[in-house]
Amino acid sequence: VAHREGAVIAWLLATAHAADLVRARALAARLDGEVWVGVHFAIADGWHLYWENPGDSGMPTRFELEGAAAPPLFPGPHRFVLPGDVVNYGYEGEATVLFRGEPDEIDVTWLVCRSECVPGSAHLVVPDPRRSDRRAIRAARKALPDRLPVPADGVLALRVEPGTAVTVFPSVGAEEAVLVAAVEGRTLHFRADPASVLAEHGVVLQLAGPGGTRYVQLGPTMEPR
Amino acid sequence: MKYLLFALIALISPSWGSPVGSPAPDFTLVDTDGKQVTLSQLKGQIVVLEWFNPECPFVKFAHGSGPLSYLPGVWTDKGVKWIAINSGAPGQQGNGLDKNRTARSLWSMGYPVLLDETGEVGRLYDAKTTPQMVVIDKDGIIRYAGGLDNAPMGKTEGNAVIPHVQNALTAVMTGKAVEVPSSKPYGCSVKYGS
Numbered sequence: 088v089a090h091r092e093g094a095v096i097a098w099l100l101a102t103a104h105a106a107d108l109v110r111a112r113a114l115a116a117r118l119d120g121e122v123w124v125g126v127h128f129a130i131a132d133g134w135h136l137y138w139e140n141p142g143d144s145g146m147p148t149r150f151e152l153e154g155a156a157a158p159p160l161f162p163g164p165h166r167f168v169l170p171g172d173v174v175n176y177g178y179e180g181e182a183t184v185l186f187r188g189e190p191d192e193i194d195v196t197w198l199v200c201r202s203e204c205v206p207g208s209a210h211l212v213v214p215d216p217r218r219s220d221r222r223a224i225r226a227a228r229k230a231l232p233d234r235l236p237v238p239a240d241g242v243l244a245l246r247v248e249p250g251t252a253v254t255v256f257p258s259v260g261a262e263e264a265v266l267v268a269a270v271e272g273r274t275l276h277f278r279a280d281p282a283s284v285l286a287e288h289g290v291v292l293q294l295a296g297p298g299g300t301r302y303v304q305l306g307p308t309m310e311p312r
Numbered sequence: 313m314k315y316l317l318f319a320l321i322a323l324i325s326p327s328w329g330s331p332v333g334s335p336a337p338d339f340t341l342v343d344t345d346g347k348q349v350t351l352s353q354l355k356g357q358i359v360v361l362e363w364f365n366p367e368c369p370f371v372k373f374a375h376g377s378g379p380l381s382y383l384p385g386v387w388t389d390k391g392v393k394w395i396a397i398n399s400g401a402p403g404q405q406g407n408g409l410d411k412n413r414t415a416r417s418l419w420s421m422g423y424p425v426l427l428d429e430t431g432e433v434g435r436l437y438d439a440k441t442t443p444q445m446v447v448i449d450k451d452g453i454i455r456y457a458g459g460l461d462n463a464p465m466g467k468t469e470g471n472a473v474i475p476h477v478q479n480a481l482t483a484v485m486t487g488k489a490v491e492v493p494s495s496k497p498y499g500c501s502v503k504y505g506s
Contacts, residue, residue, distance in 0.1 A: 143440045144501035146370075146464055170401075171431065171504035173440045198369065203405035204500050206369050206465075262496065 108134055108199045113211040114183070114220035114227075122216045123224045124156065124186045126195055130179055134201045138164035138176040139308055140259045145175050146198040146206075148184070154213075156188035158309045162230035163293055163302030164256055175200070176256055183227035189216070232291050232302035241282025243305065245275040248296035253277075258308040260288030268292060277305075329444060329457035330437045332493040336448045339433045341397065343424035344413045349395065352452070357393045358484055360384075360477065361446040362460075363439045364396035364425055365406035366415030368500035371442050373465045375419040379475065380443065380460070384423055387481055394423040399434030401505030406442075431504040441499035447480045447490075456480035458495035 114125040128148075130136055137145045139161050150159050162182050167175040186193075196208040214220070235243070253268045253275055264284040268277045277292060279285050289306030330336070336359070340350040351359065362380070365371055374380040384394040400407040412425045428434055437446060437457075447456035462474045476495050483490045 141498075143497075144499055146498075149467075169501045170506050171435065171440065171502055173501040173504075175501070200500070202501075202503060203367065204369055259496070 107131055108205055109136060109197060109207050111195055111197075111209040111211060113193055113213045114223050115189075115214050115216040116219045116221040116224040117216045118221065118224060118228070121187060122189045123228070124188070124190055124193075124213050124216075125183045125220070125224055125227050126150070126193060126211060127181065127183045127223065127227075128178070128197075129181050130199065133179075134199045135165075135167055135175060135177045135179045136182065136197055136199055138178070138256065140176055140257065140262070141198075142166075142175040142177075143173045144169070145177065145200055145204065148195065148197045150184070150186075151194040152186065152190035152192070154189055154191040156186040156190040158186075160185040160187075160231050161308070162227065163232050163291060163300075165293075166254055166256075169202070183223065183230065185224070185227050185231065189213070232304035234304050237285045237289075237306050239282065241279040241285060243275070243277040245277070245303065246273055247275045247294055248298055249273055251275065251294050251296040254293040254295070256291040256293065258288045258290065258306075260284070261290050261306075264288070266290060279305075329439065329494070329497060330446055330454050332454050332457055332490075334454055335452050336446070336454050337436045339436065341426035341428055341433060343426050344409055344416060345424070347424065349424060349426055351448075354393050355452050356450050357391065358450055358481065359448040360387065360392060360394045360481070361437065361448070362394065362396045363434065363442045363444040363502060364398045364412075365400055365442040365500060365503060366398075366411050367406040368442045370464060370499035371406075374443055374460060375415070375421070378466055379478070381419065383475075383478060384421070388423060390485065392481065392485075396421065396423065396425040397428050397433060397439075398425060399428040399431045399439060400503035401431060402429055404503035404505065406503060429505075431502070434502050434504065439497075439502050441497045442502060443499055444497040444502075445477050447477060447484060449484050455484050455490050456493055459497045459499075462495065464498040 108131045110129040112127050137148050139147050164176045193211045198204050198206050251270050255266050255268050265280040285306040289308040291304045294301050338352045388394050443460050445460050449455050461476050480490045
């Protein structure tokens with residue numbers, strides 16, 4: 088009997104552990120006359136969730152919506168380098184993915200990794216936007232990359248703080264292009280070759296300056312479905 | 313000068329596993345039964361390398377109900393030599409004789425699982441994920457490197473499934489060019505020690 092109890096406790100602990108790695112909840116608010124819905128993820132210390140392009144390994148965090156909504160808007164990602172120079176794009180701590188529109192329910196599936204990976208999922212019922220998570224939604228909107236017009240020649244020059252470090256996050260389809268970014272003084276230079284890649288397969292740039300980190304986005308990063 | 317500077321600072325270009333068209337780097341490893349396997353001794357046979365970790369969710373899917381539950385059997389019946397390689401370091405997920413022996417029997421893998429605990433062979437082939445795949449022709453030339461297919465965990469985002477390894481093997485077997493010789497590997501990271 089003691090044996091069986093031990094096994095049950097071990098199983099309960101393992102299950103609780105898996106559930107604790109990621110906690111997902113739905114948010115909603117009406118801002119500037121438009122309904123925004125968000126999925127907030129709280130991620131256990133040392134673990135990371137994935138951006139829409141997971142990088143060398145991992146799996147994109149995926150959403151299936153019931154009711155009307157535009158594609159997910161991911162916040163600016165971070166870069167994780169695992170042993171063997173395996174590069175991952177994603178989030179640690181917390182992250183909120185946003186949707187414009189009013190889905191009723193959201194099914195979300197994810198893979199959460201540190202060295203090992205654990206798949207997870209949640210079925211979320213979207214709360215009434217009148218109940219309002221305005222502050223959280225507003226903060227999540229701030230964490231979205233700023234969309235810039237796509238340069239037809241693939242070249243971008245952008246004014247930045249001196250000492251800014253730039254990191255390039257290609258969408259899945261942009262990985263085959265040559266993407267070059269560097270900061271010289273107060274200017275960020277970015278170039279995509281072929282230039283045409285940005286029209287369909289976008290790129291997110293992380294600009295980490297002395298005064299804080301911001302993100303810009305060129306082109307659509309979500310692959311057409 | 314400006315562009316040179318750019319190139320030095322931050323360049324992203326894809327390199328998906330081993331260079332297709334070049335000779336497959338030779339190696340000798342020991343399988344879970346203690347038997348030595350040397351790649352160069354398999355010349356004259358088509359060889360498939362499959363990076364393996366029995367505890368990776370992608371590998372569990374592929375072997376449990378996905379393509380790796382039937383593809384290796386189909387192709388080994390046609391004379392293809394299929395080899396799994398676990399490049400996980402000691403103490404990492406999926407490492408160790410017991411776990412790999414158990415998985416081999418659980419999934420009825422009729423082919424060897426080689427242990428590469430130093431990660432040397434994994435790095436030689438630039439293996440980043442499990443399951444990452446390499447197809448080598450009878451002359452020892454790499455003809456395909458990359459993902460098993462375009463369907464991680466069986467999901468394709470509404471697109472048709474492209475069975476890359478199946479297609480590559482069909483082409484190599486019939487003496488044709490491999491239409492898609494490389495694709496982005498997907499899955500868990502290979503659990504290298506450092």
